[in-house]
Amino acid sequence: MPSGFNFSASPFDCLTPDEQRLVQDNVDIAYFPQGDTVLAPGAQPTHLFVIIKGFVQQFDGNEVVTTYGPEDCFDGRGLMAGKSSSRFVAAEEVVAYQLAKQAVSELIADNVTFGALLFSDLSNKLSALSARQSRHELQSLTMARVDEAFVRTPHFVDADTSILDVVKEFHALRTATVLVRDRQLSPPALGIFTLTGLQRAILDGTPLDQLKVRELANFSLIKVRPKDQLGDALALMIRHKVHRVVVADGDNITGVLEALDLFSFLSNHSYLINIQIQDAQDVPSLKLAAGQITRLIALLYRSGTHINMIARLVQELNAKLFERAWQVVAPAELVANSCLFVMGSEGRGEQLLKTDQDNGLVLRDGYVPTVDVAQVCQQFSAALADFGYPPCPGNIMVSNPAWCQSADDFSQAVRFWLMAASQDGLMSLAIFLDARAVCGDRALLEQVRTAVYDMTTDNDAMLARFAAAINAFGSSSAWWAHLPFLGDPGKDALDIKKNGTFPLVHGVRSLALAHRIRATSTVERVNALVEAGRLPQKLAHDLIDSLHFFMGLKLKTGLQRLETGQAASDEIHLDKLSSLDRDLLKDTLGVVKQFKALLNQRFHLEAV
Incomplete structure (x- = not known):
């Protein structure tokens, strides 16, 4: 009875102490010389094999479909089906544990995770892995539901209420936010009024007892559902540059989630990074924020946050970083008459750690800049490089004139990529298809993107x-x-x-x-x-x-x-x-x- 069985290897690392003892009581060691057939097609397996030394190749016909090495196990599916569908051959001398079929059956019956990791398809394996790690992932607070955080009770006022009376409500209710119902609109609308609105009311100059709250309420509410993840709520706040979102279950308003409350719950510094980006007035300040993003990624990953959630937060933070960097280096007139966009994994929202720059700039047709656009673009590319985003080896950056053109010229370039269908042109097209606007007039990018889809119909060869x-x-x-x-x-x-x-x-x-x-x-x-x-x-x-x-x-x-x-x-x-x-x-x-x-x-x- 071997005593060195490795219970830290998958799928045995999910077994309880009693299940581990079951394995130890029913496992033996087998030896296969190089070239030996361990299992033939149609054979009835009696054991699950776990390799200690050597490699086993699995054949379908004459094709090798996979190779198993130390700590890998096979053939779980054949064992449960009662018949092996493949041929397993020792590619070199093999020493392996063999675990009796009855013990494997008991483990599968008693431990769902073990069974899924042993022979399920990819989706079930990953689901089982997620379940196995659920306790660890609960520590990743971005996965918590919105209604698990501190959601403030909603307070409502009528749109005809004066600002003065709203301030009295603030004081009486110990709040800085009220929801505003405007029944005069069709359909009736719901807005929000905060201390920021009060500042604008004071600057307006109208006596506060004569100024109605509907005049300064924001009726473009950003909403989340109680069951949504806090990470999604955080991403919405970053994207829309708001400090609170309304929590609604259908038409039922259940509360208001404040950024400070969310941040206190998450305590992962992502919102602080966003604030640091927005407050930055120069490139060195933005560099400090850029450095924080990598540290945040490591923190989120080690706390068990799902990869898609990390990628979404990183995409939003990077977009704000690039947007603010462009606003810092480019004059307002250039920002207003252009669209800065990112491409590649950044455009798709699949970038995690910093990779090469992939970006471009669309200029408004007829716009005559009063600045040297090429010089501004060089400054922007240099700033990103300083942040840790290396220059693109293919020079796909705003500092390359080919990726900084007017909307009409860009559209012509796209049409040429499509018509010529050269290797370089199709590469450029592939990169451009992932473009996502981060600053400026987004309609300019959409104008160029339309040129792509107008020419792809029935172009099978391309x-x-x-x-x-x-x-x-x-x-x-x-x-x-x-x-x-x-x-x-x-x-x-x-x-x-x-x-x-x-x-x-x-x-x-x-x-x-x-x-x-x-x-x-x-x-x-x-x-x-x-x-x-x-x-x-x-x-x-x-x-x-x-x-x-x-x-x-x-x-x-x-x-x-x-x-x-x-x-x-x-x-x-x-x-x-x-x-x-x-x-x-x-x-x-x-x-x-x-x-x-x-x-x-x-x-x-x-x-x-």
Whole structure:
């Protein structure tokens, strides 16, 4: 009876002490020489294997579909089905634990998480992983519901109430916020009046007992639901530059969530970073705020915050940082007559740690600047570099005249990218499709984006050339199936962007372009494609799960590199992954392979 079984490896790390004893009482050690068939197709497995030493390859026909290494287990699905559907061969000398089928059945019956992590599909594995970590994730307060924070009781006044009487309400109710009902409007409207409005009322000069609150109330309410996450409420406050949101369950107003109350609950400094950005008057002040963003990301990740929530907060904070930086370096007339936009992972809302600059500027047609726009753009690019965002190797920045043009000239450039369909042009198009406005007149960017969708209808040849980039990296022979790369020290790192993120993101981008979907984030594009009946629901879920896994794995390894003074990169060192991460990596890369097959068929890429 072996005593060295590793209960820290997935899926055994979720077992209780009694379940661990069950394993110890029912496990033995097996040995297989190199080349031996451990399980043949159609065989009836009697044990679950957990590798101690060596590697086992799984074959479907003559194709290697995956490789199992130390601490990996197989063939859970065959064990439960009563028949193995694949051939498992010792790629080198193998020593493995073998756990009796009856014990495995008892563990699955008693521990749902164990069963899901053992042989479920990607979505169920990630759901089980989330459940297993739920206690840890509860510490991530951005995941808490709005109604779990301190929501202030709503106080209502009629729109005809004078400002003086409202101030009396402030004093009597010990509040600084009232909701204003205006029944004279059709339909009746609800607004909000705060101390900020009182300051404007005093400056107005009208006697406060003669000035009605409807004159200074804000009727464009920002609302959240009680069940929404606090992280979403925080993102809304940052985006709309407000200090409070109204909490509403349908038409029922349940309260007001104040920024200070939210911040006290979250205590993760994200709102303070936003305030620091908004108050900055020069580039050095903004640099301090930019440095805080990376520290916030590390804090949120280590407290268990979901990757999509971190990405959303980072997108909003970066957008405010870039907006304020542009306002600091560019004169007001240039800001008013242009639209600054970001692209790439920043535009899609999928950037976490700082990456290369990808941005551009659209100028209003007919605008004659009184400043040297090129010099201002150089200052902006230099400022971002000082903040830690390196210059783009492809020079896709506002400091490049090709990415700083009038709306008409930009539209002409986009049309040329589409018509010529050259490699460089399609690359530029792909980058531009992710554009998201961060400052200035957003209509200018939309004017250029319209030029794209006006020319994509029935342009199958261009769409095929555009989508073909998904096959630029990797190969169709399931290279990822050989993880870890047996005995080849030169292949112990995986470029997760080239082999995972890029084909997924660009494939979704290609389908969105083909169906004229204007969403910029990958998740929004996937959901729109499902709604349009262009993507199977199950595959869509797996694509989103895979994207978030890739983002999380890259963030995890990136933070580790930053802690040791190294720059973050797209390389994932496979020998440093946990058995669970290796298992999920195989599943997610399998999803990418399945998606690429769909895209190759949809766009007829074999002819490109």
